[in-house]
Amino acid sequence: MDAEFWHMGGFAFYVWGAYGAAVAVFAWNLVMPRLRRRALRRALSESTTPPARAHAHGLPEPQP
Amino acid sequence: MWIWFHRLASPPSFYRTAGRFAPWFLVASLLLLAIGVWGGLVMAPPDYQQGDAFRIIYVHVPAAWLSLLVYTVMAVAAFVALVWHMKVAEVAVVAAAPVGASFTALALVSGMLWGKPMWGAWWVWDPRLTSELVLLFLYLGVVALNNAIEDPRSAARACSLLALVGWVNVPIVHYSVVWWNSLHQGSIFRLSGPTITWDMLWPLLVCWIAFTLFFAYVQCVRMRNELLFRERNSRWVQTLMVEA
Numbered sequence: 594m595d596a597e598f599w600h601m602g603g604f605a606f607y608v609w610g611a612y613g614a615a616v617a618v619f620a621w622n623l624v625m626p627r628l629r630r631r632a633l634r635r636a637l638s639e640s641t642t643p644p645a646r647a648h649a650h651g652l653p654e655p656q657p
Numbered sequence: 658m659w660i661w662f663h664r665l666a667s668p669p670s671f672y673r674t675a676g677r678f679a680p681w682f683l684v685a686s687l688l689l690l691a692i693g694v695w696g697g698l699v700m701a702p703p704d705y706q707q708g709d710a711f712r713i714i715y716v717h718v719p720a721a722w723l724s725l726l727v728y729t730v731m732a733v734a735a736f737v738a739l740v741w742h743m744k745v746a747e748v749a750v751v752a753a754a755p756v757g758a759s760f761t762a763l764a765l766v767s768g769m770l771w772g773k774p775m776w777g778a779w780w781v782w783d784p785r786l787t788s789e790l791v792l793l794f795l796y797l798g799v800v801a802l803n804n805a806i807e808d809p810r811s812a813a814r815a816c817s818l819l820a821l822v823g824w825v826n827v828p829i830v831h832y833s834v835v836w837w838n839s840l841h842q843g844s845i846f847r848l849s850g851p852t853i854t855w856d857m858l859w860p861l862l863v864c865w866i867a868f869t870l871f872f873a874y875v876q877c878v879r880m881r882n883e884l885l886f887r888e889r890n891s892r893w894v895q896t897l898m899v900e901a
Contacts, residue, residue, distance in 0.1 A: 598699075607713065608713055611716045611766070611767040614763055615716045618763045622756060622875045625755075630878070630881075
């Protein structure tokens, strides 16, 4: 890509700022559910162990 | 038709169906996004008035569209959740709120970055901008309400009520440029046909579809997480976890 492209006719800050914000929003939407899923899986696979451990992951103790 | 509806209303079959569709939504979305962004940044000619600054449209318009679409999806789900106490619908409400908030924030930020060089101000208390800001607060309100109430089902009930009442803001955002004298430009889609050339238009349509598919993906994944959490003591989740 040439310098003219990155320059965006003098609007580089605004154009790349908007696209950067978009990248951030997409990344956040991709990463957050993935982290939650990992935490859930870990907590749920441990739910056979004493309830204290599930509690450590922010899950309420399973009801009998 | 009704069998299909009943099946989607049951958490384990929704979980399975959403899991099957989600990867395709993501692949299609990212592919179209790459094409749309390339079309918008490289192929489209600079605007005769705005120069290259107009390229912000390919982020701004699809994000603003999603802010309204996600809210409408959330309000429909809220209605179903309130009337039929359907678990999947309750999950759809709480899953949609953070996604909607993020795209509303993107619409506002990209709009500010567009407003500064074109209007000379980052922010004006214009009907369109103000109602979009109210939309962001509505989304954040649903998120906060969900976090504040301990019991997930009562939380979903309260969130649904707020989501449903707040929907009145959606037509206000949409028609604000028509009803009031707004600094914000009107829609480029008119009855007489779009007001921009095809070279500028096609990347916008592609980005539009890509953003919508991305929401479909995130909604599937978030709803699956929420279902796992809420149904953690049910047999289907326990069997699922043993299998995994």
